[in-house]
Amino acid sequence: MIFREVEDRDLIAKARRGGVDAFNVLVSRWEKRVYNYLFRLVRNREDALDLTQDAFLKAFQNLKKLDDPDRFAAWLFRIAHNEAYSMLRKSRPEGELDHEPRTHDLTNRMFPVELSLAVESALNRLSTDQREAVVLKVYQGFKFEEMAEILACPVSTVKSRLYTALDLLKGTLAPIALRGVE
């Protein structure tokens, strides 16, 4: 991981001097993570792909504005976050950005065949902010400070969103996971 970070820093330095090939390596390295983050956020593959493309293009155009190359990941995800929320605001009214209730009860699902569906459905029951916090923490492994940087909010807000989401997910997923373990 440390070796990779060093490599990223070198690539960023080359890309900032106009090295297109160096930036292309960065794209290859980060595209899957950015795509999955955006896909779990917007829940549409085509939109996620377009947003990923736009995010990398903006990253290349604004690479000289990146103050600290060591913060490239958070900076890149911040761009992706902005792109996603820009699209969500255009495609859905403000009120619909949040809670989307699902009526079916997940506790009757079987483990492990439908666990993925249960997780997906449970994530979809969260608000966009809560889901994004879970994705950034659980799936992307960012620290609280990095999440605060990506989301442009205090760490306390990040914790609040994440903990609320975990409590909701725990009520749905823990019983299913427990049956699977048993």
Added chain:
Amino acid sequence: MSCSSLDLRAYVLGEVDRQEQTACENHLSACAICRQEVEQLSLTRTALLSLADEEIPQRIAFVSDKVFEPKWWQGIWGSGPAMVFASAALLSSAIFVHAYSRPASVVAPAPVARIDTAQIQAEVDRRVQAAVAKAVAEVEKRQNAKTAQVLAAAEHRYEFQRQADLAVAQQQISLYRNQMGRLMVAANYPATRGEQ
């Protein structure tokens, strides 16, 4: 350490330092409620991680890809020397095209064959006479028609006047006859009375 002073979610998510981690582990060994809470949070995290990342359906276009390259005209437009060269090439092309496509020079007229002026004059005279004759005939025709029309109108007026005069004469005659009759009656009347 009390349950409320521990951030068990941060502990499960790996967001605690070594000192906080030790404190949590000590507390969990003695508190069944918190142990159950951590167990449920861990199960939740495990369930979440069962949702694997997807492979990206399509490679993200590199910045060096064709789609991001400027068009040929954008390259010319953005380059001063290339723009000057393109302008010069366009101007010279226009000159050549104009030179090759301008109208051909006027061809000298072919020599006119010698003709007989007397024959032409005779033909002209013949045509003039024919035209004059035709015009005269038309004028005479129109004049005759007009004369006939005027005569017919005069005759009509004469006949009408004659009829009118005849009617007046008949009325006069009738009037004279009546007067004559009355005079004759008046002349005979005294004699008749005297004889009585």
